[in-house]
Amino acid sequence: MFKMWKRICIAFLCLILLAPAAGLAKDYGDKDSAKVIWKTATMAPKGIGYSQLFEEILLPEIEAQTKGDLYLKIYWGGVMGDDKQILKKMRIDQLQGAGLSGQGTFELSNEIAVLGLPFMFNNYEEIDYVKTKMIDTFDAVVRDESGFKVLQWLDQDFDQIYSSKYPMDHCENFSKVRFITWYGNLEGRVLEKLGASPIPIDVAEIPSTVRSGAGEALIAPSIWIAATQLYNSFEYVNSAKIRYTPAFVVVTERAWNQVPPEHVKKVAEMRIPLSQTFCEHSRLESEKYLKAIMSRGIKCAQPCKEEMELLKAKTIPLWEELAGDLYSQEILDELLAHLQEFRNMQKGG
Structure with missing residues (x-):
């Protein structure tokens, strides 16, 4: 519906x-x-x-x-x-x-x-x-x-990381690519924490920027990548749940x-x-779209356990750093309390 x-x-x-x-x-x-x-x-x-x-x-x-x-x-x-x-x-x-x-x-x-x-x-x-x-x-x-x-x-979606030059399964690779950002301050701060120097552009410019090679990586939902046929321009996808x-x-x-x-x-x-x-x-x-994209030859670039922990260690501190600046401490605390409540129920069940 x-x-x-x-x-x-x-x-x-x-x-x-x-x-x-x-x-x-x-x-x-x-x-x-x-x-x-x-x-x-x-x-x-x-x-x-x-x-x-x-x-x-x-x-x-x-x-x-x-x-x-x-x-x-x-x-x-x-x-x-x-x-x-x-x-x-x-x-x-x-x-x-x-x-x-x-x-x-x-x-x-x-x-x-x-x-x-x-x-x-x-x-x-x-x-x-x-x-x-x-x-x-x-x-x-x-x-x-x-x-x-x-x-x-x-x-x-739980958006994915797409890249054309290096697999984004190692933190060190974020500094090696021209990373596009189009979601505002939060996305830019996340990418900076990972070592990237994000390039802000408008959404309308993304397809041409990627196809020209001026942009080599971005975070986006699978259905958008499929709709734009940008899967033809990317080599790797990291589907770790970097953001909802x-x-x-x-x-x-x-x-x-x-x-x-x-x-x-x-x-x-x-x-x-x-x-x-x-x-x-x-x-x-x-x-379905993510599977279709990968069937077109894009390689899965999933971080190993150590790299995943490093990704989290570099970016999760933003939760508190941005509180009181981008959003209130109160709304962050409320969200975390509900999440903990749910996770405790899951453990108890």
Whole structure:
């Protein structure tokens, strides 16, 4: 079901960059009879992959829950710009909603950065537990900092490290490649801790930068690498869970407040179940794409136990170093407490 919003969020990133002409506006619902009209945007190209699932699964669910009271005009394929531009248009009420990639999600609030800290999560089970415990917390920070309502907390992926020159299974190799960064301050700090000198670029420039050899390594989700066909430019992949990346679906508070009260409760009740359904499918999809990428000849460059411990030793200190700077100590402590609680339950079980 909600498969699409994330797919919208993740694959979109590049698919639209390669085929901007695929992005078209599309209407959903009966504008004349609808009580609420939302204009929404995403970088996902219409009719491709996740956006197709969005149309087949999510939109019918939305229509059923709102009984036709909601009319959507969706701008596909980045016709409204990248995530930053989409958020800008939401702030001036030119748009009411968005399906964001991880990059756009981190733009909503600095507090969300705690979810993308290096090696914070060991698996998706931990993420699912934290989601049930902290979704209200992130609802509040997004509302307070951006003025938006979080409709869904989905996930992009446990992103992987791709490289064309050296395998990223040894810390010493991070200083030997031209490493691209496109996720802001947190990603840059992580790479610096590993010895890299990251090169900040816009997402639209990534494919050409990699193909020209000006960029030799990056961190990205498998579905994005597959969509851009950048697997043809890389030699190695390190799928160690260096970071988890969330993907949020948001609307403006003004747009949310227009939803008839009888629908608000239903939307709230279905939020977690829809997220779970979506994530079950999107995670399988990400795994499928990673296997497909590796079948094209990209070599697995998994760190040995010693190198993995070194990767963690170099980057995990950032958790505390960035507290009070990028995000609050309180939200970090809350996240760590829930994680420890879950891990203790797992040991006890």
